[in-house]
Amino acid sequence: MRREWESVIGLEVHLQLKTGTKVWCGCSADYDNDDPNTHTCPICLGHPGALPKLNKKVVEYAIKAALALNCNINNVSGFDRKNYFYPDTPKNYQITQFEKPYCEKGHLDVKLNSGREFRVGITRIQIEEDAGKSIHTEHESLINFNRASMPLLEIISDPDLRSSEEAYEYLNLLKSTIKYTGISDVSMELGSLRCDANISVREKGAEKFGTRVEVKNLNSFKAVARAIDYEIGRQIETIENGGSIDQETRLWDDEVQITRVMRSKEEAMDYRYFSEPDLPRLVIKNEEIERVKAIMPESKVEKMGRFVNDYELPEYDAHILCEEIELADYFEAVAKITNNPKLTSNWIMTEVLRNLKENGKTIEEFSISPEDLGKIINLIISNVISSKIAKELFEIKLTDDRDPEVIVKEKGMVQVADVNAIEDMVKEVLENNSKMVEDYHNSDEGRRPRVLKGLIGQVMKLSKGKANPQMVTDLITKKLS
Numbered sequence: 001m002r003r004e005w006e007s008v009i010g011l012e013v014h015l016q017l018k019t020g021t022k023v024w025c026g027c028s029a030d031y032d033n034d035d036p037n038t039h040t041c042p043i044c045l046g047h048p049g050a051l052p053k054l055n056k057k058v059v060e061y062a063i064k065a066a067l068a069l070n071c072n073i074n075n076v077s078g079f080d081r082k083n084y085f086y087p088d089t090p091k092n093y094q095i096t097q098f099e100k101p102y103c104e105k106g107h108l109d110v111k112l113n114s115g116r117e118f119r120v121g122i123t124r125i126q127i128e129e130d131a132g133k134s135i136h137t138e139h140e141s142l143i144n145f146n147r148a149s150m151p152l153l154e155i156i157s158d159p160d161l162r163s164s165e166e167a168y169e170y171l172n173l174l175k176s177t178i179k180y181t182g183i184s185d186v187s188m189e190l191g192s193l194r195c196d197a198n199i200s201v202r203e204k205g206a207e208k209f210g211t212r213v214e215v216k217n218l219n220s221f222k223a224v225a226r227a228i229d230y231e232i233g234r235q236i237e238t239i240e241n242g243g244s245i246d247q248e249t250r251l252w253d254d255e256v257q258i259t260r261v262m263r264s265k266e267e268a269m270d271y272r273y274f275s276e277p278d279l280p281r282l283v284i285k286n287e288e289i290e291r292v293k294a295i296m297p298e299s300k301v302e303k304m305g306r307f308v309n310d311y312e313l314p315e316y317d318a319h320i321l322c323e324e325i326e327l328a329d330y331f332e333a334v335a336k337i338t339n340n341p342k343l344t345s346n347w348i349m350t351e352v353l354r355n356l357k358e359n360g361k362t363i364e365e366f367s368i369s370p371e372d373l374g375k376i377i378n379l380i381i382s383n384v385i386s387s388k389i390a391k392e393l394f395e396i397k398l399t400d401d402r403d404p405e406v407i408v409k410e411k412g413m414v415q416v417a418d419v420n421a422i423e424d425m426v427k428e429v430l431e432n433n434s435k436m437v438e439d440y441h442n443s444d445e446g447r448r449p450r451v452l453k454g455l456i457g458q459v460m461k462l463s464k465g466k467a468n469p470q471m472v473t474d475l476i477t478k479k480l481s
C-alpha cells in the first residue's frame with residue numbers, strides 16, 4: 001500500500017524597515033546610489049567602545065507590523081547577541097531578540113484561489129540588525145558596510161502551511177498587509193524582503209513533526225514555491241527508499257531548480273546567545289501602542305469599506321482595486337480627475353489590468369499616468385469621443401506620452417455629434433439596407449431590438465466609430481417609427 005504524506009512548512013521572513021536612518025546610529029539608510037562604505041560610523045562599523053542607541057522610529061514601525069499581523073505586544077522585552085564571525089558582520093555578532101521578542105502570537109487569515117480560508121499563526125516577530133554585503137569578483141573580495149545595522153524585522157510563522165500554494169498565498173498576503181502599513185518596500189527584488197523556508201514531511205495523521213530542513217537563497221515567491229515542492233518530493237523519496245532526513249540547511253539553486261546542502265547539523269553554528277549588555281531592556285508602554293494605533297495608515301479592509309461607502313463601488317470592484325495599495329492609489333488619483341468612480345473602476349478593471357497582465361507588469365510600471373487615463377475618461381464623459389474610440393486612444397497612449405487631447409485632435413478622433421451629419425448617415429444606411437428596414441417593420445417586439453442594433457452598427461461603421469451612439473440610436477428609432 002502506498003504511504004500518504006503531509007508536508008509541514010514554516011516561513012521566516014526578514015523585512016528591511018524604511019526608517020530613514022539605521023537601527024543603532026544616525027547613519028542615513030538611503031545608500032542605494034552612493035559609493036560603498038560612505039554610510040558608516042564607528043557604531044555601525046563596530047569600533048571598540050562605540051555604543052548602540054535604539055532608533056525610536058524602528059520601535060514605532062515594529063509596533064505597526066505587530067498590529068497589522070494581530071500580534072500581542074510585550075511591554076518588556078530585550079536584545080541579545082548572536083555571536084558569529086563573518087566578514088560582513090563588523091561586530092562579530094548580530095544584535096537580535098532571542099530570549100524574548102517584542103511581540104508574539106499573531107496571525108493572518110489567508111484565502112486561496114479556490115475560496116478556502118485558513119489561518120497562519122505568527123510565532124513571533126523580532127527586531128534585529130542587517131549585515132553588510134560581501135561582493136566577490138574574479139580577483140578580489142570586497143565588503144560594503146552601507147547595509148550594516150539597517151533595521152530588520154524577522155517574522156516567524158508557525159508551521160501551519162501544508163503546501164507550496166499555501167506558502168505562496170501567505171507570502172502575498174503578508175507582503176500586501178505590510179505594504180499597507182508603509183513601514184517597508186517589501187520588495188524581494190530590492191532586497192527589503194527575504195524569506196527562508198523550514199520544510200518537513202510526515203505520514204498523514206502522524207502527530208510528530210518530521211525532521212526539518214531549512215532552505216535559504218530564495219529570490220522570489222515563485223522560487224519559494226518551487227523549492228518547497230522540490231524539497232517535499234526529495235524528502236518523501238528519501239524516506240520511501242529507506243533513508244532518513246538529516247536536519248540541515250540547504251541552498252536553493254534557481255538555475256538547476258534543486259536544493260543543495262549548505263551545512264549539516266554537525267556543522268550547525270553555536271551562536272552562544274547572551275543578553276546584549278550595551279542596550280537597556282525594550283519597554284513599550286500601552287500608551288505608546290495606543291499612540292501608534294491612532295496613526296496607523298488605513299488597512300486593506302478599511303480601504304475596501306471606504307471604496308464601497310464613499311465611491312459607491314460594488315464590493316467586487318473594491319476587492320480587486322484594493323488588492324495592491326498601488327492600484328488603489330492609482331484608482332483614487334484617476335477618480336479624483338473624472339469624478340466618476342464607477343466608470344473609472346470599469347476602465348481600470350478591464351483595460352488597465354488586462355494590459356498589465358498581458359505584459360507581466362505592475363501598476364507602478366504602467367505607462368499611462370493617472371492624469372492621462374483621467375483625461376481619456378473625461379473625453380468620453382464630455383461626449384468628445386465614444387467609448388470605442390477611447391479604447392483606440394488608450395492603445396495609442398500605451399506608447400505615446402503626449403496629451404490625450406492632442407492625439408485626439410491630430411488623429412481626427414473627435415466624435416461626430418452634429419445632428420445634420422448623423423442624420424445624413426442614418427438616411428444613407430436606411431436607403432442601402434431596405435431589407436433590414438422591412439425586417440424591422442415585420443418583426444415582433446422580441447426581435448425588433450436586434451434588427452435595430454444591426455442598423456445602428458451600420459451607421460457606426462459608416463462613421464468609423466465616431467458617431468455619438470446615443471444620437472444614432474435616437475435618430476434611427478425616430479426615422480423608423
Ligand SMILES: [Zn+2]
Pocket residue numbers: 022025026027039040041042043044045
Ligand atoms: Zn552608523
